[in-house]
Amino acid sequence: MPQTPPRLKVDAITRRFDGRDVVTGVSLSVAPGQVTCLLGPSGCGKSTTLRIVAGVDRQDSGRIIVDGDCVSDDERHLPPERRGIGLMFQDFALFPHLSVGENVAFALDGGLRRNRERVGDLLERVDLGSFIDAYPHQLSGGEQQRVALVRALAPKPAIMLMDEPFSGLDNRLRDDIRDRTLAVLKEENTAVLLVTHEPDEAMRMADEIALMRAGKIVQRGAPYHIYNNPVDRAAAAFFSDINIVRGVSHGALTETPFGQFLTPGHADGTPVEIVIRPQHLRIDFDREGRGPNPTPTDGVAARAVVERARFMGRESLVEFRMDYDSTILKATVPAVFLPRPGTPLWLTLRRDRCFVFPS
Known part of the structure; x- marks a missing residue:
């Protein structure tokens, strides 16, 4: 046609x-x-x-x-x-x-x-x-x-x-x-x-x-x-809030609090940014990071402490300070979820929803 x-x-x-x-x-x-x-x-x-x-x-x-x-x-x-x-x-x-x-x-x-x-x-x-x-x-x-x-x-x-x-x-x-x-x-x-x-x-x-x-x-x-x-x-x-996890690529791999990420196409020693939207950052209550609905894309769990939680109407926005490097990451959770500041929780990433860019 x-x-x-x-x-x-x-x-x-x-x-x-x-x-x-x-x-x-x-x-x-x-x-x-x-x-x-x-x-x-x-x-x-x-x-x-x-x-x-x-x-x-x-x-x-x-x-x-x-x-x-x-x-x-x-x-x-x-x-x-x-x-x-x-x-x-x-x-x-x-x-x-x-x-x-x-x-x-x-x-x-x-x-x-x-x-x-x-x-x-x-x-x-x-x-x-x-x-x-x-x-x-x-x-x-x-x-x-x-x-x-x-x-x-x-x-x-x-x-x-x-x-x-x-x-x-x-x-x-x-x-x-x-x-x-x-x-x-x-x-x-x-x-x-x-x-x-x-x-x-x-x-x-x-x-x-x-x-x-x-x-x-x-x-x-x-x-x-x-x-x-x-x-x-x-x-x-431009389309949404994002979280940034920073690292350095070595042998097409980058170490992060959430385990190793594949970063092909980046030369050894290249600083990279792994970008994840708040809705794809998952909260996990199991210290082993397995949770009630584990998926193979979640990878390693990383410990964080709640900084602030707010109810936004259709979802809750929770801000965390990472134990690994004290950076702040945000997660959105459907409905009402308002943990107290200082509450330790475990986080995993949807690896299939991450983007890798040079820093």
Whole structure:
């Protein structure tokens, strides 16, 4: 079966400000119905990339291709209104003097009068059909966000660009609004490029994540792949808290409080870091480290003393000071588990969930 050609292709774009590269060699593609997320910390270049795709900024080199046609390179640069791209930003920017229906129909020829059926259908799909004649000040923040979404979709853009569109919403509403938005975008078969600094949002919405750092894409892939196969320690830490066990590789082995770890590919004498997420650090009450449900991946148990324990709502977070070298490690435990500070316990690692990186 032939592969669907991408709606959007970003080809090796670079952008400089004051002699400094803000975006460096960024390439990606987005197919119809696909959600690609540019994920990274503030200042990493993701919003600049989005503005270049939109046409409100211009790259110093590279190309932007929409449905097979180059819309921007060294010689040409189509303005935003000629690219067939929808834009949705954190600021909903609804016109307060226009009704909801008039806001949605703003970019349509003939306005609301000639497009009332299309506008009404879009509003119905986000459960706002009865608000077509209301005004923005009569809506909640979440409802305004949905109006902004259908306004961007009304002209049937091939591509939707979204820059932190949910960050202004109450946390309790955010998941519901994300799911509604994703459903409508999928129904429209729109190619979506979403910018966010929140890993949870990227994991929830994206088919593909492009992780950015210092103007470059450092890793691309499905959310599951990036989470479970981080390219480096910083990538692992961006998605969750991490624990770090340090050692030195000798003969492709590294001694740790939890026994020897295989560290192939690291020369003798290379300092390494063994990274483990808190949910994969196990608490074991048996001094022999065998526990009630031993697994062959757990290896040797190491003794530690409880420093602090907190209940977080769905799980408990327990901090330990290791006997071996006094480092602090964190473990998460389902439900309520609040041992007193000073309680000695034994810990094991899920070796199949560890990542090894050079220090």
